[in-house]
Amino acid sequence: MPNPTAAMLVIGDEILSGRTRDSNMHHLAGELVKVGIDLKEVRVVPDEAPAIVSALRALSEAHDNVFTSGGIGPTHDDITADCVAEAFGRNIDVRPDARKLLEDAYGARGVEVTEARLRMARIPDDAVLIENPVSTAPGFTLENVHVMAGVPAVFEAMVASVLPGLTGGTPLLSQTWRVMRPEGDIAGPLRALSEAYTDLSFGSYPFQMNGVFGSNVVVRGTDGARVDAAMTELQEVFPDAGA
Amino acid sequence: MPNPTAAMLVIGDEILSGRTRDSNMHHLAGELVKVGIDLKEVRVVPDEAPAIVSALRALSEAHDNVFTSGGIGPTHDDITADCVAEAFGRNIDVRPDARKLLEDAYGARGVEVTEARLRMARIPDDAVLIENPVSTAPGFTLENVHVMAGVPAVFEAMVASVLPGLTGGTPLLSQTWRVMRPEGDIAGPLRALSEAYTDLSFGSYPFQMNGVFGSNVVVRGTDGARVDAAMTELQEVFPDAGA
Structure with a gap:
């Protein structure tokens, strides 16, 4: 529901x-x-x-x-x-x-x-x-x-x-992975993930830090196991994160 | 216009x-x-x-x-x-x-x-x-x-x-008068002012400072002389302001 x-x-x-x-x-x-x-x-x-x-x-x-x-x-x-x-x-x-x-x-x-x-x-x-x-x-x-x-x-x-x-629902869970690459570099793999996990939503939020472009990728969904699975795949594609 | x-x-x-x-x-x-x-x-x-x-x-x-x-x-x-x-x-x-x-x-x-x-x-x-x-x-x-x-x-x-x-218009001018009284005390005179100056808008924004209730009264309009006139009347009614 x-x-x-x-x-x-x-x-x-x-x-x-x-x-x-x-x-x-x-x-x-x-x-x-x-x-x-x-x-x-x-x-x-x-x-x-x-x-x-x-x-x-x-x-x-x-x-x-x-x-x-x-x-x-x-x-x-x-x-x-x-x-x-x-x-x-x-x-x-x-x-x-x-x-x-x-x-x-x-x-x-x-x-x-x-x-x-x-x-x-x-x-x-x-x-x-x-x-x-x-x-x-x-x-x-x-x-x-x-x-x-x-x-x-x-x-x-x-x-x-x-x-x-009020009548609530299933709380939205989210996990964030910081990738030290500009959005243009991650958009392709991110689209592929979003097509594989249609029950989740994937957002990407660019930032600039000390002159370097990076992106915070946020995976959101109500099923914690699915969010975990997508996050694991994301980290395999972009292991250079969190720097 | x-x-x-x-x-x-x-x-x-x-x-x-x-x-x-x-x-x-x-x-x-x-x-x-x-x-x-x-x-x-x-x-x-x-x-x-x-x-x-x-x-x-x-x-x-x-x-x-x-x-x-x-x-x-x-x-x-x-x-x-x-x-x-x-x-x-x-x-x-x-x-x-x-x-x-x-x-x-x-x-x-x-x-x-x-x-x-x-x-x-x-x-x-x-x-x-x-x-x-x-x-x-x-x-x-x-x-x-x-x-x-x-x-x-x-x-x-x-x-x-x-x-x-873009085509602009007449910039909105505003003046603020800080009254160290709660909104409930100033609402009556403020309504009277707003009825006397229908070309202006009067806003009141309550605040609390060190346990005392006050209100920032904002007079807005495009005619500077009218804003001045209303502000003068406001200050006559509430001379105890700006504290």
Whole structure:
């Protein structure tokens, strides 16, 4: 059975304007590999409702899981929750369970729950809250979409609480062999290997070190014995590696 | 007149599996802002022809410029050029101009132009080559799509040679004001400002420093006097900033 698939939607003008370097994509990619969910697509869109809604619908239809990052804070440009409600035809308002979370946490610190902060309790009907152990304001899951914060510490904590509840697959295993030859020298044998092991994937990533061209060859697959066998053949063809 | 728009397509299993952290998106975003081309969307797709072809078509139709990154090397998983040819209904083969580039460069270093290396001379009909001053194998422009390498040094060099030939717009100006208050405190005044200056965009990016919550407020627009005016109002409302 093939692994479940996933897509990610990164929401925010700050990424597209070059102000902020996204790190959530790399984090999520690494976590999904471990649980056997195949990340098949990532999109980055600005803080504009039509772009967000249409990406949500497209990704939600095409994949088993969708993870969003960004746009759930208290300011006027935080429109992700409203867009998710629109994409799935749900009502959205300040929800008592989310409101109570905020009131308890801010109350304990003597901070007023302003109207702006209450925006973070706007949750679509039928959504299940995702815990935020860092700064309280929750994320939520609606249908197959998991809506999470853009701040990396919060995003990572939310990913950690969502993933155990999802149906995983067979984790992808990978082995890397460093060959001190340029890609052009190894492409032929690598193609032959990829045709002999059609259940595995072979990637080659060129690098330059002290003026010498080399390639990291990565063999990926879900069957450890097959990955081992391909790696052994690869090392026989290029024994001069790892230097 | 609104600025020209752009989209980026990042191609590669290595990004989606978490093996490699993409840096080309952040670089391109920063360069496009300088020349007044608005980056409106980024997609990341695996090394799979149907996904690449369909993303190329969608992005090319929706935006003035499309920039791709990755999949133009010599190995079997480098299929970007073939996918671009398919997306635009062009023939593709080893092209004499690209072949000569490779033969001259490799010849000068006494390196054989293998069949694998010749893959890098596969260029669709009608495409214009993009110079690669780092490692010779060229990128190319076909229709409104600029096809570039994934290796960051090469990608950046190709961006530098493509951008001067494009129609730019009004560069986006931005100013940042650091407010040592949590987002929930500033959201109200910020919304009022954004309603008073509808030609500008206001972003707020929370941070935590030594246990204190703060927000970087970014005012963006193409009219410097308007950005100045909004920034002055912002500083009147939150004079306690910059600490």
